[in-house]
Each structure stands twice: as structure tokens, then as C-alpha cells.
Amino acid sequence: AQTVTQSQPEMSVQEAETVTLSCTYDTSENNYYLFWYKQPPSRQMILVIRQEAYKQQNATENRFSVNFQKAAKSFSLKISDSQLGDTAMYFCAFMKPSGTYKYIFGTGTRLKVLA
């Protein structure tokens, strides 16, 4: 069974600084997808970034980028130029593209951006 681990329950960063959130996972699959979701105080889940395991290139979306290390089973999220609106819970998720296509979520990292 797949597992996803987020070892940092809480983090804080100064506005405009860079922060990296860690995520590791365990799977025997070769083809899979990884996601980072943001859950602000409104509790609406928002997709931040997605990575396909077959792609070697790390995904980027504006200020958000990932460091995907397939062999190490690591998928960290880097937020550059942090903004107050980035304050939220961040969840890492694993999905195998077959069967039910369900997500396996990590326990989350609470990020606070300080003014």
C-alpha cells in the first residue's frame, strides 16, 4: 500500500522569503501522479502543482516549484517570494492512475507567512 509522509507539521517563513515543504512517499508503482494542494482557512482545497512520475522535468507554476526525486521517492514544494496569502495547510497527495484513481494524502504542513 502506498503511504505519504509530511514530516513538518508546522512551518513559518517571512514574507518575500523562500520556503520548502517536504513530502516523501512509498510505492512500488512506476507510473503515478503527485500533487500539492493548498487549504486556506476557507477550507477550499486548491491545486497548487502536479507532477507526473514519468516526467523528469520538475513542474513549476509561477512562484511554486517542486523538486521531484523519483529514486528517493521525494517530492518537495518550494514557494518563492512568499506572500501572506500563502498562509494555509499544504497537503501532498499520491495517485495511481488506475482502479479508483483515489488520492493518498499526507498529514499536512501548516505554513504561516509572517509580515
Place this chain on the structure above:
Amino acid sequence: GAVVSQHPSWVICKSGTSVKIECRSLDFQATTMFWYRQFPKQSLMLMATSNEGSKATYEQGVEKDKFLINHASLTLSTLTVTSAHPEDSSFYICSARDWATAGYEQYFGPGTRLTVT
């Protein structure tokens, strides 16, 4: 695009009554919908996966007779909490996959806060 709505956003019910939560995909057809439960400051726990026109698949430990899921159409799934008790109080979130794009991303609803008194 890819908007998922939930209704109601907040419901309070008395112990022993049943409550229904609706999840709708507004601008796409959802072959699969997922129901999650989230306790304060915790992650999302998958309760069940529902496919249009077939029975839901429940995760281990989830009581299927307490949490009834119906996926009657490609745009609507409902979760009914039967004979609710205070321990069922939680935040319930649904998500949906877009059939047309066969995409792997799940689109999430805004959630429903259930309080059982």
C-alpha cells in the same frame, strides 16, 4: 471551469436524525466522485468512492449503513448520514474527476460542516 459545489455549507441536526449532503459538478460530467471527512487540523480521510450508476466503494472502517452514498447522475452525488450522533460532527468534502478529459486531477467542493447536537 471545473467547479464543484456542495449543499448545504453548514448544517446542524439533532442526534438521531438523518442529514443529506449534495455534491454537484457544475460544468463537467463526473464519472467518479469521492467523499472525504476532515477533523480539525487533520488531513482528509477518504470515506468512499462513487461511480455513476453503481454502488459506492467504502474504505475500510467506514460504516456503509451509516454513510449512504448515491451517485445518481454524472453531475450529482449525495451523502446521507443516517441516525447522526455527535461523533459524526465533522467537515465533509466531496471531489470529482472530469470524465471528458480523463484527467487525473480531482476538483474539490467547498465542504460541508456538520454539527450534531
